[in-house]
Amino acid sequence: xxxxxxxxxxxxxxxxxxxxxxxxxxxxxxxxxxxxxxxxxxxxxxxxxxxxxxxxxxxxxxxxxxxxxxxxxxxxxxxxxxxxxxxxxxxxxxxxxxxxxx
Amino acid sequence: xxxxxxxxxxxxxxxxxxxxxxxxxxxxxxxxxxxxxxxxxxxxxxxxxxxxxxxxxxxxxxxxxxxxxxxxxxxxxxxxxxxxxxxxxxxxxxxxxxxxxxxxxxxxxxxxxxxxxxxxxxxxxxxxxxxxxxxxxxxxxxxxxxxxxxxxxxxxxxxxxxxxxxxxxxxxxxxxxxxxxxxxxxxxxxxxxxxxxxxxxxxxxxxxxxxxxxxxxxxxxxxxxxxxxxxxxxxxxxxxxxxxxxxxxxxxxxxxxxxxxxxxxxxxxxxxxxxxxxxxxxxxxxxxxxxxxxxxxxxxxxxxxxxxxxxxxxxxxxxxxxxxxxxxxxxxxxxxxxxxxxxxxxxxxxxxxxxxxxxxxxxxxxxxxxxxxxxxxxxxxxxxxxxxxxxxxxxxxxxxxxxxxxxxxxxxxxxxxxxxxxxxxxxxxxxxxxxxxxxxxxxxxxxxxxxxxxxxxxxxxxxxxxxxxxxxxxxxxxxxxxxxxxxxxxxxxxxxxxxxxxxxx
Numbered sequence: 001x002x003x004x005x006x007x008x009x010x011x012x013x014x015x016x017x018x019x020x021x022x023x024x025x026x027x028x029x030x031x032x033x034x035x036x037x038x039x040x041x042x043x044x045x046x047x048x049x050x051x052x053x054x055x056x057x058x059x060x061x062x063x064x065x066x067x068x069x070x071x072x073x074x075x076x077x078x079x080x081x082x083x084x085x086x087x088x089x090x091x092x093x094x095x096x097x098x099x100x101x102x
Numbered sequence: 103x104x105x106x107x108x109x110x111x112x113x114x115x116x117x118x119x120x121x122x123x124x125x126x127x128x129x130x131x132x133x134x135x136x137x138x139x140x141x142x143x144x145x146x147x148x149x150x151x152x153x154x155x156x157x158x159x160x161x162x163x164x165x166x167x168x169x170x171x172x173x174x175x176x177x178x179x180x181x182x183x184x185x186x187x188x189x190x191x192x193x194x195x196x197x198x199x200x201x202x203x204x205x206x207x208x209x210x211x212x213x214x215x216x217x218x219x220x221x222x223x224x225x226x227x228x229x230x231x232x233x234x235x236x237x238x239x240x241x242x243x244x245x246x247x248x249x250x251x252x253x254x255x256x257x258x259x260x261x262x263x264x265x266x267x268x269x270x271x272x273x274x275x276x277x278x279x280x281x282x283x284x285x286x287x288x289x290x291x292x293x294x295x296x297x298x299x300x301x302x303x304x305x306x307x308x309x310x311x312x313x314x315x316x317x318x319x320x321x322x323x324x325x326x327x328x329x330x331x332x333x334x335x336x337x338x339x340x341x342x343x344x345x346x347x348x349x350x351x352x353x354x355x356x357x358x359x360x361x362x363x364x365x366x367x368x369x370x371x372x373x374x375x376x377x378x379x380x381x382x383x384x385x386x387x388x389x390x391x392x393x394x395x396x397x398x399x400x401x402x403x404x405x406x407x408x409x410x411x412x413x414x415x416x417x418x419x420x421x422x423x424x425x426x427x428x429x430x431x432x433x434x435x436x437x438x439x440x441x442x443x444x445x446x447x448x449x450x451x452x453x454x455x456x457x458x459x460x461x462x463x464x465x466x467x468x469x470x471x472x473x474x475x476x477x478x479x480x481x482x483x484x485x486x487x488x489x490x491x492x493x494x495x496x497x498x499x500x501x502x503x504x505x506x507x508x509x510x511x512x513x514x515x516x517x518x519x520x521x522x523x524x525x526x527x528x529x530x531x532x533x534x535x536x537x538x539x540x541x542x543x544x545x546x547x548x549x550x551x552x553x554x555x556x557x558x559x560x561x562x563x564x565x566x567x568x569x570x571x572x573x574x575x576x577x578x579x580x581x582x583x584x585x586x587x588x589x590x591x592x593x594x595x596x597x598x599x600x601x602x603x604x605x606x607x
Contacts, residue, residue, distance in 0.1 A: 008288075015281055022274050031270055038277035045284040054292025063235050063287065063294065067280065070242045074273055077246050081253045081265045088259050094270070097263050100341045 007048035015041035028082045028092045032075065039071045114173040114180040117157045117188055121223040124150040125216055132212020140210040141203055145571070147215040148199035151222065155192035158185040163604075170604075176295045177236045179368070182601040184230035186452050187364035191229065194357040194459045195222040197579065200571045201467050202349040205474060207255045214254060218353065221247035225361035232372075234283045234294045237365060241279070241329070244361060245272050248354060252346040264345025271328065271338040279325020285318035286373070296372040303385075304378050312380035316388055319374060323392060326369070329362035330426045333400040343419035348473060351415055352466035355422045356459040363429060363455055367448060371436065386437060393434040394532055400427030401539040408546050414469055414481050417546065421505055422462070424543060429454050431532055432520045438527035441606045446526060448605065449598035450519035456594075457504070457512035457586045464579035465501035467572060468494055475566040481550055485557035491566045495554045497576050504583050506547040507540050512586035519595055 014037055021034025043064050050060025086092050112119070124147065131143050163170045163182050170181045178184075199215055208214045224243030231237045249272060253265020287294060290302040308315060327335040343351045376386045404424030411417040432454065435447035471494060472487070473479050488495040504511030517540060524533040568576075586594060 018277070019274075022270075028266060028270065032273070035273045035277050038274075038281065042277070042280045042284045045281070046287060049284070049288035049292060053288065057292055059235070059294040060287065060292060063238075063284075066235055066239055070239065070246075073246055074242070077249050078269050078273060081249060081262070081269050084253060084256050084262050085266050087256075088262055097266055099260055099263055100344050 004048055004052045007044060011041040011044040011048070013041075014038075014044065026093050026095060028085070028094055028097075029079075031094065032078050032082070036071060036075065039067060043067055110168055111173045113161055113168045115178060116161060117154050117192065117226050118223055120150075120154045120157060121219055121226065124154065125219045125223070128212055128215050128219060132216070135212075137210070140212070143212045143215055144199050144203040144209060147219060148196045148571075151192050151196035151199060151219070155189050155196060158188045158192075172232055172295075172297070176297075177233045178227065178230040179232035179297075180230060182605055183364060183368060183448065183452070186598070186601070187229035187360055187455070188226045190360045190456055190459050191222055191225040191357040194353060194360070194463065195219070197463050197467075197575055198349050198353040198357075200575050201352060201463070201470055202347075203571045204569055205347060205349055205470060207258070208347055208349070214251070217247045217250050217254075221251065221353075222357065225357055228361040229364040231365055231368070232296050234287055234296070237296070237369065238276075238280055238283055241276060241325070241365070244358060245276060245329075248272075248350075248358060251350040252342055252354070254350065255347055258347075260345035261347060262345075264342045267338055267345075268342045275325050275328035275335065278321050279328075282318045282321025282325065285314065285321070289315055289318065296369065299373050300375055300378050303373075303380065308380045312383055312385065315380060315385065319385065319389060320392070322369065323389065326362055326366045327396065330359050330366065330429075331423050332396045332426045332430060333403045333423060334396075336400070336403075336423050339423055340416050340419040343422070344413055344415045344479075348415065348466060348470045348479075351418075352463055352470070355418070355466070356462050359422070359426065360455040360459060363433075363451060367433060367436070367451060370433070376437075376439070390434050390437040393430050394529065397427045397430035397434055397532065398535050400424065400430060401536060402427075405539050405542040405546075409542070411546075412481055413479050414484065414550070415479050417481065417550070418462070418465060418469070421543070421547075424539065425454075425458055425505070427539070428517060428520055428536060429458075431524045431529070431536055434529055434532060435520075435523040435527035437529075441603065443523065443526045444606055445599050445602040446519075447523040448602040449595060450516075450523045452598050452602070453519055453586075453591075453595050454516040457516045457583065460579045460582040460586070461501055461504040461511070461513060464497060464576065464583060465505065467575045467579065468498040468501065471566055471568060471572055476561075481553055482557075483559075484550065484553050486559035486562045487554040487566075489562040490559075490564060491568070493576075494566055494568065497580055498554060499551050500580050500583055502547040502550055504587065506544045508544070510584060510587045512583045512591070514587055515591035515595070516586075 018034045018037030022031050025031050046060050046064050172179050203209050224240050227240035231240045249269040252268045253262050255261035290299040293299050331339040374385045378385045401424050404420045408420035432447050432451040438444050504513035507513040507517040521533040
């Protein structure tokens with residue numbers, strides 16, 4: 001059987017790839033995809049922990065379902081906001097969104 | 103788990119139920135009212151929210167109807183801390199609704215109030231969240247509507263920009279928070295309840311290596327630090343505050359911050375109390391040091407950068423970063439060993455947030471009126487306000503003095519109680535840094551007051567129109583600020599200390 005740490009390692013890797021995407025991509029949609037990767041890493045973590053540590057308590061599964069729902073809501077709102085940026089500037093490059101600076 | 107009692111359980115989440123009903127009423131009004139009567143929506147939302155704020159007061163913990171404790175399968179906790187913060191965010195939302203009534207582009211739109219109420223619903227749940235799932239869900243129910251509100255003026259470049267910035271920073275930090283929560287879920291062997299995790303963490307399994315737990319704790323603090331805009335997670339604050347429609351900025355700066363402080367205090371006290379010792383190191387020391395460090399840099403950076411601001415909303419943004427720093431001092435003071443001092447720390451955080459809600463709303467109400475009438479948000483344009491609209495200038499002065507911590511405004515006692523709690527908890531050095539920062543802060547608040555009273559402008563004969571709802575907003579907030587700054591301070595604080603002791607005892 002695959003040990004628990006293997007799943008955690010995959011999740012940690014996915015999380016780091018997602019975080020790298022958020023920090024390095026210039027396109028707002030790509031940044032959003034990075035965030036989604038991070039949320040999926042969380043889901044792998046939760047499911048693995050649930051299966052190995054407390055398969056009788058459904059808390060972990062419920063958590064994963066809620067993460068899905070929230071991720072979908074967040075993506076919907078995020079894309080809507082990105083579209084309205086695109087309408088006003090014809091660009092979704094994060095660096096172009098810079099009227100306000102200190 | 104105790105036996106499930108539907109009537110009591112429903113009473114425990116009565117404010118949340120009322121908010122859901124109110125949201126539906128607002129949606130219905132939005133569909134049915136003609137253009138000429140649409141101001142009613144704001145009034146209905148505001149009155150509804152104010153009534154909802156009365157519900158926790160009627161059903162106060164300790165009264166017979168609902169005993170303190172965990173409800174709905176241990177998802178929400180019903181206690182004094184949660185109820186105080188619920189009242190706070192509900193009142194903040196009620197005042198924000200009144201404040202938005204005449205703002206162009208949002209005041210007559212029903213969906214604005216709908217989204218605002220949903221966000222408030224998230225905040226009330228956040229104040230009582232007692233489960234990892236609930237913490238995450240409530241946090242997102244708060245944040246996602248706030249992203250929409252920040253970008254609400256779709257034709258306004260600045261508003262859209264602030265929305266996208268808030269969204270990108272917010273979703274990134276909540277993903278980090280969530281990763282921390284998932285690790286905690288695993289480390290506690292599949293526990294999601296905040297109050298049971300501490301017991302599991304304290305076991306042998308982690309005796310040799312506290313690092314994974316410290317990592318998870320740090321990730322959770324990143325998420326909460328973002329919500330309260332503490333340095334180093336504050337980068338979004340100035341831009342979002344400047345770009346968002348002003349009533350949204352007001353709401354964001356008080357309600358979202360207050361609810362996040364509630365959950366931060368509950369989380370740290372429940373999951374990582376002093377009793378959790380791993381590898382001979384108290385986990386509590388770790389987060390107290392993080393909080394103290396963050397308090398120092400938040401106060402310093404907030405105040406120093408505020409000195410250079412020309413836009414009043416940006417100035418208030420940096421001021422709100424500094425205020426988060428002062429409040430974090432109270433969180434650090436939770437390290438105290440005696441329950442008395444801990445109760446004082448919790449009470450001082452609650453008092454500070456309570457007075458901050460009214461103070462900041464007062465200041466922002468004047469900014470809303472001013473920028474709606476003149477279209478400007480620059481501090482220099484406030485020149486001559488004392489001759490244009492003497493009352494408005496007086497209200498702004500009260501608000502700014504309270505933010506600076508000058509008696510007889512509430513901010514003085516707020517800061518006094520926080521500094522006192524810090525000294526009692528053996529953090530005297532932190533209190534001294536706080537006092538020094540309050541002096542720096544005084545300077546830039548006084549500069550704004552000087553511009554309003556001393557500088558002259560050509561528009562002095564054009565008073566700024568103030569409609570009836572705004573008179574109410576200004577009057578209520580100013581009265582609360584003055585009462586809490588004079589004879590009201592000590593009784594309210596004593597009462598808060600007594601309530602907080604019941605929480606710890």
